[in-house]
Amino acid sequence: MLRKYLHKTLIEAGCDEAGRGCLAGPVHAAAVILPKNFKNKLLDDSKKLTDKQRKELRPIIESEAIAWAVGIVSVDEIDEINILNASFLAMHRALDQLKTIPESLLIDGNRFKKYKEIPHTCIIQGDGKYMSIAAASILAKTYRDDLMDELHEQFPQYDWHHNRAYATASHRKAIEKYGITDHHRKSFKQLPDQLKLEFK
Secondary structure (H helix, E strand, C coil): CCECCCCCCCCEEEEECCCCCCCEEEEEEEECCCCCCCCCCCCCCHHHHHHHHHHHHHHHHHHHHHEEEEECHHHHHHHCCCHHHHHHHHHHHHHCCCCCCCEEEEEEECCCCCCCCCCCEECCCCCCCCCHHHHHHHHHHHHHHHHHHHHHHHHHHHHHHHHHCCCHHHHHHHHHHHHHCCCCCCCCCCCCCCHHHHCC
């Protein structure tokens, strides 16, 4: 069962990203501040939910959150600063947009680059432990999925509406056959070595 908060008396924002391990497309991150009494039996780590469940939860999170925002870092920026820094930057951009300033940050994962003077706590698999991080994981995932669905219409050969640009066998075979697009991350070696790599 997800925990409602880490600090009962502080305004907490949960943060998570989507698309870090993909071969194409930007990385998205979300920051969400939920009310301390927020309840939803369906809410969970986005990876444990179906696409339908995520789409059902997104408007609930957006309407009931005290504040929420999504930050995006482009493919060109990823290639310039690397994917880890891009993930941190996407979270920072989400936090920049919050209309309520948090007093504490709950970060999914084991590393984070400090944001202003706000204290943060890194929580491994935090999207399966805290409501605010789970909510952030859903927003980041659904907004990124929507974009990849749009890009799929332009580049159907890569099957992005199914693989979301992760390094699936079909995606890698498509890269081998058709080459890469402007939406592929050039810093991720695509061919031929890329085809031998495993991605999470």
